[in-house]
Amino acid sequence: MNGKLLSLFSVFTFLVLILVSFQEPTSKEPFAIDNFEKAKKALRRIYRAEPIEFYCGCQIVSSEEKNQYEIDPTACGLNSRKNEKRSTRLEWEHIMPASEFGRTMACWQGEGCESQLRGRKCCRKIDAMFQMMEGDMHNLVPSAGELNADRGNFEYGEIPGEERKYGACDFEVDFKEKIVEIRPEIRGVAARAYLYMAEKYGMRLEDSKKQMFSNWNKLYPPTEWEKKKASIVERLQGNKNPYVEGEGSL
Numbered sequence: 001m002n003g004k005l006l007s008l009f010s011v012f013t014f015l016v017l018i019l020v021s022f023q024e025p026t027s028k029e030p031f032a033i034d035n036f037e038k039a040k041k042a043l044r045r046i047y048r049a050e051p052i053e054f055y056c057g058c059q060i061v062s063s064e065e066k067n068q069y070e071i072d073p074t075a076c077g078l079n080s081r082k083n084e085k086r087s088t089r090l091e092w093e094h095i096m097p098a099s100e101f102g103r104t105m106a107c108w109q110g111e112g113c114e115s116q117l118r119g120r121k122c123c124r125k126i127d128a129m130f131q132m133m134e135g136d137m138h139n140l141v142p143s144a145g146e147l148n149a150d151r152g153n154f155e156y157g158e159i160p161g162e163e164r165k166y167g168a169c170d171f172e173v174d175f176k177e178k179i180v181e182i183r184p185e186i187r188g189v190a191a192r193a194y195l196y197m198a199e200k201y202g203m204r205l206e207d208s209k210k211q212m213f214s215n216w217n218k219l220y221p222p223t224e225w226e227k228k229k230a231s232i233v234e235r236l237q238g239n240k241n242p243y244v245e246g247e248g249s250l
Contacts, residue, residue, distance in 0.1 A: 033237050036124070039135035040092050044069065046232050047142055050225045053090070054141035054186060056169035060090060071144045077168025080146055089145035094134070095193040097153035101133050101201060133201060137233040138241040139193050147171055154178045155209070156190055188220025192243035199242075199250040210250070217243060 033039050051060035058076035060069055069090040071078065080087035102108045102123050107130060113122035123130035133139075143151075147166065150173050157179040159172045170183035182190060191213035198205045205213070222230075222244050230244040242248045 033135060033137065034128075035131040035135040036092075037135075039137050039140060042236055043092060043137060043140060043142070046137075046229060049228070052142075054093060054143050054189075055147045055171050055182060056144060056166070057183075057185070058144060058169075060142060073144075073167075078144060079167030079169070081150065081165045083146045083149065086145035086149060087147075091143050091145045091148045092140050093143035093148045093151070095139050095141060095190050096197040098134055099153040101197065101203060102130055105130055133197075136197070136200075137237055138196050138230065141189070141193075150175075151180045154180045156180055156182060156187075157212070184220065186220075187216040188222065189226055191216035191220070192222070192226075192241060192248070195243050195248055195250050196241040199248060200239075205250070217248075 033042055047060065052058070053060055053071050053076070056071075056073075056076045056078045058078055059072040061072045062069055071088045071090055073079070073088060078087065098120050099108075102120060105123055105127060107113065107123035107125075107127040108119055110118040110122050112126050117125065120134075124134065147169075154173065155178065159174050159177075159179055159181040163172060164170070165173070172181040173179075174181075194205070194209075194213050195217065197203065198210075227244060230241050234240040
């Protein structure tokens with residue numbers, strides 16, 4: 001190759017490298033957001049487009065005085081059962097509880113951590129898979145803090161009697177049986193998140209639970225907002241929830 005051709009080839013190669021270097025990162029790189037803290041920051045931006053709390057449908061508002069987001073209980077009729085301060089605090093709820101996907105991991109028993117660390121604290125510190133699952137935004141929704149706390153790791157289900165302890169909010173808890181009943185409007189969202197988590201991470205659901213979520217998935221199809229959120233999460237996180245698109249196979 002003569003000097004002129006070599007020079008032209010070098011210029012061409014240089015231009016190609018420049019173009020490649022300025023390409024945007026693709027969403028095919030899995031889990032760019034791979035832990036709970038990163039997920040919460042991203043979700044705060046996502047929910048600016050639909051600032052509605054999950055369990056009661058309350059408005060999410062920004063408190064400049066406290067430099068944080070809060071739940072406005074006035075329009076949705078949310079009353080505090082016990083912890084009034086936490087009732088209006090915005091928190092991020094795992095639809096499939098962290099204990100459900102974490103309890104089978106060695107870190108949940110404290111393996112690999114200091115003697116005092118167990119459960120979520122240990123797994124969050126040392127286990128990359130747990131960190132990824134805990135920060136999976138397809139499984140996270142905004143919740144009033146007291147409802148998040150009262151739900152804990154209780155199962156979703158139906159509670160006879162409709163005894164409400166949170167004002168007009170259609171959210172019931174049977175603390176003895178460890179069951180939470182959620183309003184019909186969000187049952188499909190909960191079902192698709194649960195089915196997604198089980199399929200994505202190879203978890204086995206009990207037959208009764210799988211049947212209930214499959215029924216909810218059919219009875220309560222995705223809303224436009226659920227589809228929009230799933231699309232944004234797919235772009236940011238790098239993977240989709242196939243159940244939102246009617247493609248799940250669990």
